[in-house]
Amino acid sequence: MRTHEHKAGAKPAALVPSVVVVALLFLSACASSPATSSASPGTRFPVSIAQPGGTTVTIAQRPRRIVSLSPTATEMLFAIGADSQVVAVDDQSNYPASAPKTKLSGFQPNIEAIAGYTPDLVIAAEDTGGLVHGIQALHLPILIEPAARNLDDSYLQIAQLGAATGHATEAATLVAKMRSRVGAFVASVAKPARPLRIYHELDNTYYSVTSATFIGQIYKLLGLTNIADAATGAAPDYPQLSAEYIVSSNPDLIVLADTKCCAQDIGTVGSRPGWSGIAAVKSGAVIGVDDDIASRWGPRVIDFMQAVAPRVQQLEKAA
């Protein structure tokens, strides 16, 4: 909330507006303000946000025209109640459905096209094609919120977006809720003596994720052993595994993140030659998750854990 400063020695007539203002402030402070309709108390502008590389970005006032070029950032913005401040999101931001999707690309950003939406804040996941340089040349603030490596990164990004949009309280509430749901999922799975082995599939050419990725960290929290970790030497985060190795590792659980892109499901996996003997295939422990949920690091990680954790719990009971 803004306080208006008045010059010393104002004429008595000028006191009337100040009295009105003070009265209004008094009244609004007493009334409980709905969290989503105005800036939360405690958010001051200008605010400085730390950026990768050690720089900071200063946002002078509450942004009203946000352009999001990152699907995860879009999900976060809508989850913290900044939806009315978002005027355009990129072509990959398909959640929530009410997000104002445009043809803007986060991969091949077109600075002119972005400027066409007269944004006062731009948010992206990576600085490709000179995006940061271009937006800064327009004297606009741009926040880069890169792929999170673990849940703490994700919570930090939600907090940053909360501070940047004037929804710090909602952001903190969301983070607390996520922490407690994650904690509940983690508590619900036992940590058996022989950890269950998991294979997470990104596409049908056997690209997988190691524990150095966001999704890999989720599996680690759930106490699973990721078979792709043996390939960390080849690629630290997204190795392409050999079919022979996957079959011989005999994973207990297979999570398919290629149900939409490559039309894979338990049937197609089971019919791959040599795969029918895998423990996960024999016990039917092949889960398909939405490709988007598995590739983003926003609030829907809870949905991801909802899909995976109960199955892990079930497998551990059966083991």
Next chain:
Amino acid sequence: MLGVKWRSAPLVVRGLPSLPALWAAVGVVAFLAACAVGALMGPVHISAGTVVSALTGGSIDSGQANILWSLRFPRVVLGALVGGMLAIAGAAYQGVFRNPLADPYLLGAAAGANLGATLAIAFGPGTTLIGVNLVPLAAFAGAGAAVAGAYVLGQTVSGLRSNTGLILAGVAIAAFFNSIQMYVQQSQTGSLRQVYSWILGRLTTAGWDGVWLVLPYVVLSTAIIFLHRRLLDALMVGDDEVVTLGISVRRVRLIVVVAATLGTAAVVAVGGTIAFVGIIVPHTIRLLAGRSYTVVVPLSMLFGAAFLVLADTASRTIVAPAELPIGVITAFIGAPFFIVVMRSTRAATL
């Protein structure tokens, strides 16, 4: 049958060198040795005794038998088919165009296959047509369409008596198809990784399905090229002289190019556009064993198969349990090897 009077052809080309027995033996040994290496090595350690037992029908652990028969052996066989086909197609193209730098992708087969595969991966993943996955079908169709387009274009430009028109048409078609492929690849960010992976080449096998898919094409194509090896020698003397020998240059060129392209399209459809094999293997054979196509054609087949099987073994063992795209290996090994061979051979043979 093949546009040539068979009775006159042997008269014409009699006296050309035939394949020396020593080189044939070396080729066969190299091929068998490479297959042995491919069967014995892999990201999963399986003892030599187990592999031999699996091949001779002895009883072994079912998990290892599964890996060997469903994954490793089909991959070795496919590697041999793909490598042999690309090398022999390269030799055929080099013979037809009288150019030692020709490769099977000269007339746009790679560009067409890449475009077909990109479209199939981006817009129809997982769909099957007549029981076969759409991607190899689309790649095959794309490769065929590109070469056919190059032929038609080359014919309108300068007539098929001249090689140059055909090659230029191939370059134009390849550039055009490449541009469309690049646009689709860039605009469909969701499938970027799969497309890129396909283009670099990978001998992923659907068990033996990939082998059965390419086998008829490879057999047919290889047979036709093999039968024309003496004619390829005859073509070396030049278009005008060859016509006086009673050989229809246009028809021989058409048949050989069609056969080579058919085989190339089939193996590229399954394995992706693996580079270097088609140009390096025949050229190296030529530098080492002699310029006659009676030598180059059969040896290219054997050594091409051996080369690709070894490259594939490397791609799945070097960074095991991860895999490297095979195109990276063929270029990495092939280029320096080729330079060594070139430097150690007399310049006169080039």
